[in-house]
Amino acid sequence: MGDSRMKVLMTTDTVGGVWTYSIELCRALIEHGVEVHLAAMGAWPTQGQQEEASRLPNVILYKSDYKLEWMQDPWEDLEKAHKWITSIYQTVHPDVVHFNNYAHIENFWSCPVVTVFHSCVQTWWQAVKGTAAPVSWDRYTGIVKDSLNASDVVVSPTESLLKNAVNTHKISSHTEVIHNGRDLRFSEEKKKENIILCMGRIWDEAKNLKALSGIAKKLPWPVYIAGNNVNPGTGAKVEIENVHFLGELSPEEAKNIMQRAAIFASPTKYEPFGLAILEAASAGCALALSNIDTLIELWGTTAAFFDPENPVETEKKIMELIEDQEYRKRMALKSTKKSREYNLRKMGAEYASLYKRLIISRKTDLNRLSQSL
Template sequence: MKILQVIDSLPATSGGSRFVTNLSKKLIEKGINVEVLLIDGRKTHFLEDLLQSGIKVHWLGENINRFHPRYIKQVATYLDKYDLVHVHIFPTSYIVALASLLNKKSAPIIFTEHSTFNSRATNLIFKRIENFIYSRFAKIIGITPEVKNFILDNLKVADIKIQTITNGVDIEKITFTQDISRIDLGFVEEDILILMAARFSKEKDFQTLIRSLTYLPEQYKLIMCGDGLKKQECEILVKNLNLSNRALFLGNRSDIYSIMKVSDINVLSSHYEGFGLSIVEAMAAKKPVVASNVPGMNNVVKDAGLLFEVGNDVQLAKHLLELGTNESYYAKISAQCFERAQQFSLDTMAEEYINQYNDTIKDKL
């Protein structure tokens, strides 16, 4: 079985990037022939990881406009060279769907929807386009039941065409990752380190986390790993709140698991979130997690970590204060989070995708 994974690019702090990288490597381990196609092949540690793993990676250019329609024709030339094409993330979904119109011998296409919200699906004009794009896919995978429900509620997609496969994380890799010294990051042992690792994008809500720091004692320090269009806005907010000595922007990091393990608390503050891969990785690192109460991620976190309402910096600060001052509570939440992480095995996820690949290929025969 020969599979092509297609994604627009592999940003250094993207959950989609980590998903495609982890899935591709695990499929190779299981004897599946996998290649990856990127619209934009700009260099990141995820691309390097794939190449070092011996996975063949194609790309159409570097630092290019991923939305340009000229790539449709180029992508079309790949679609009949594989048994199945697995697509991730907009705009790749559009590019591949339209490319399939140009290649009548195209392999069947599976699309994984990674988000519980898609503004195109709720827009009266774009809804028609979205329905057409989804019609080009043999099967659609939602990463949580909430993702599947969003599709069913907003688009004309048959229930039988949509499956749910929950994301998985590489628990063993996280467990055996070495810690780094907090001293090397510029902190002291007494500091309580809060980490949020995510892109600075519209769906993420770094601002609420930054504001929550104003309610906390001086020893609470914030580490933000990632990059994106909203980063400068957050840097200005930190400066305006006089938090520059307590909030550190580390940019994109290839050693994010080490930073997770040296941090005391991991937070994912979002406006919407399909799953929250980084929050499960933090759970696997035996750290307590605090996350926004949004569909998809709330079911991953509830009864293990802690939830706060979107934008409620006071509620978030109360959770962080309790975790930082109550050792038994901290230990309890950490243990619950680690136990929950065991439910999200990368190996199980890969097996479920292989089953879907086999069924989809058989359906075309």
Template sequence: MKIGIDARMYGPKQGGLGRYVEQLVLELEKIDNQNEFVIFLRADNWNEYTPSKPNFKKVLANISWYGWQEQFKLTPIIKKEKVDLMHFPHWNIPLFYNDPFIVTIHDLILLHYSTRQASTLGPITYWFKNLLFKKVLRHAVNKAEHIITPSEFTKQDVMKNLNIPPEKITTTLLAPNQHYSNTTQQQFNNLTIQQFNITKPYILYVGVAFPHKNLEGLLKAWKIFCEKYGNNYQLVLAGKKNYFYQTIINNLTIQQFNNVTFIDFPSDSELSFLYKNASLFVFPSLYEGFGIPPLEAMQINLPVASSSSSCLPEILEDAAVYFDPNNYPEMADTIYSGLTNQNLRQNLQKNAIKLLAKYSWHETAKKTSQIYLMVDKSSN
């Protein structure tokens, strides 16, 4: 079988989705010697992947996502390779692609958080693009041979909101990035806490700043925390600086927030350093389809305080201490407990060791490969 993978979002620069594509491709290379794979990449991530086996090859598909070119120019590039099955790792599928494909639906943020607050577009452009995106999403789930979701929560969400039968969906768990736990002390030699403008023990958040990530809520809770428990800690926000992060930074300046530091797009070694030196990891999200950053923190033996929303209790189980993401005093108190309650911290660290054994990119690839074979058999 000849399988195509849309890897235009390949690599860490594209966040959790990019990590998923990257790790899936690399692990499939390790386990699949039978099938032929065509990996479609853009020019800006072309050099990030080099096939290491003869049954894998890469093809340039230098087309940005979510635009008109994706709808009209991507299909001919794929068809030229004559793949038997295409795997789209996100819902952004050309409406006129009619050959067999499977799709990974990571979450339904598009449906639950499709508000102007989550966009930089003007009202008319936003309305039109949002309408088109929802049409593309529904096309993806209805026309797909099979759907992959990263959690049971997302599976149920897809079944409920898009009216998809359960037998058409398989949950395939993701995994944390091993790089952070494998980083050596030698790689840290040139790094110091001071160079990141960190002067106190700190609470760490890693991720983007989209509205559903609830960083505004975290900052409200942080203000309560500092007023109630003092200014002995620092809050560190690490992520790619974009419009949403810049808005938060501007608000910090206007409101004169103390003890908050932003670190723009740290490298893997810098991020590993930040994880290893933090006192607590906080994850205030209102909605997630999986949630990789808390698991990455657990790999470094860093206790986690997490929102109790969406899939997070399913994914993190008893290895995190939870708070209502809309209850800011509760969030502040939970952060304080996570910092100061030594019995709680030890239990979280112990439970995290057991939890992490569940998650493996090898298993993700193995289960995905089984889905490829299942779809191939059912179509022949």
């Protein structure tokens, strides 16, 4: 990788969707000659994650299990992670630092810093609980705000999320929207079946799957949920009439069920982007989505929207897709067409362009400074 034109130090999160985003972005940056030094935190990367990274010729993976800023009592780990990232910086001398989390910016760094606002506890709490997070989260919130405002650019995957982030954290840095991208390849076409697919853990308040499970027995089609139905705290299992829990699926298993499902439903209360929704649309599912700002922004007239707090309306919108085959097929075609707008090539090109603009701007600023001295 010695002939790479640009080096990026990028952080990633191994315990959530940020990992998928990071790997896909690294893949998209190959054609732009970008070498990525990928620093993984949150939990030690799984064997599968390490293999994913090793298959990308432009990626060097740095492994750790340092806690992320939103985890319980992370402060000691944040200090260690800060030193670790700084040591990588001093070894690599990157042209750009790209953060997918918060808390580690150092004042003496000479290169520009991009921070992507994927989500945060405060915006989650506002959407799910309807109020600000408790004061016990104030230290965390201060770290997020400081990190965002110390960045040269804050990127968000949607305008709606960015607006919320700016209002919540009083962001003064330059901001941009770059949509996430995904290119799924299907080895064969599968016939659609009369099933409704959802994704997420039944205990996740943001995913709000309990709202859908409440109407499942009234629906003529079975509901399949890809995700865990075991309470992580008590070990108790949830069983719901007309709901089939599939557990945690591999990427290939998820693609298979998406290809088979005629409808993908998401009653979420908080969704910064929704890679699973994008994947389902790519697989030809008709979309039934909660009417939150981010999803309306992304999917517009290509999805059937419902109020996730209103079970009667939720049932009605899903039943319209079930009962009207032509409408369902039409919506599926529209969502599939829309999904092609959120592709890897576009995401990679926009990030590469942003990096280049920042590098040029930083060099210009340094030249002006040297001339004034």
